[in-house]
Amino acid sequence: MLCVSPFIFDVIFALIKDHPTFHNNSQNSQVPVSIQLAVMLYQLGHYSNGASVDNVARMAGIGEGSVHNFTKHCFCAIKSLHDVFVRPLTEEEKEQEKRWMEKHMGFGGLWREGYLMYDGTIVVLYAQPGLDGAAYYTYKANYGINVQIGNTPSNLQIVDYSTGHTGLAYDVSAFEYTTAYCFPELLFRGEEFAWADLAYRASPHLVPIHKQPTSSLDYNTYFDCNVSSFCV
16 A cells, blocks of 8 residues: 555654654644655555545545645655765775676676666656646656666666656756766766666767667677666
8 A cells, every 4th residue: 555565664764753854842743753654655656536635634534734744744854865875886886786797797897897777767747737748748648757867787776867857858868967977977987887778879988788770780689688688
């Protein structure tokens, strides 16, 4: 019902429970943090009418204003953890990723220097926006926002991301607003680079799979299949 496992729920709860937003100087204490988190996760795990404030309030037996407040409190606490989890890797963490690439993918030599992978995803909107709505129309016949994500292959830890482009934007264009493109020195040293699919353009710090006609060559096909196996 909450779309997360009990373990994940407990981890999130432990990370946010002591945030100041859940505490006040009033004689009336707030609703327990675990309840506020459960209400927020329930709403995030539903879509359309199921995610409406009215439906969530009725399910939880609380007022509609409480749904807004619980969501605001939880998001405030979670956002405060942003820089703890979304950050450049240390040299030791990079080396762990490179060893993983070498062990699990068989990429040795300079190829092991590719320790990140980039891809775009669409955050689907409920309906067409009223302003410039056509710009949000995606190839999947819905409306959404393009989000670029750079993560590690071994555990999918997010290291870099970019938001703000509409669903109509191509990945190659949206990528130009990531840290990897604008400030590559923050993520890459020496021969380090990131992997990507064929929607991206090759650069000194980005290696995509091949496009036609070169993708038809046997050795390129083998290379592309291996890269595609973890760039999903």
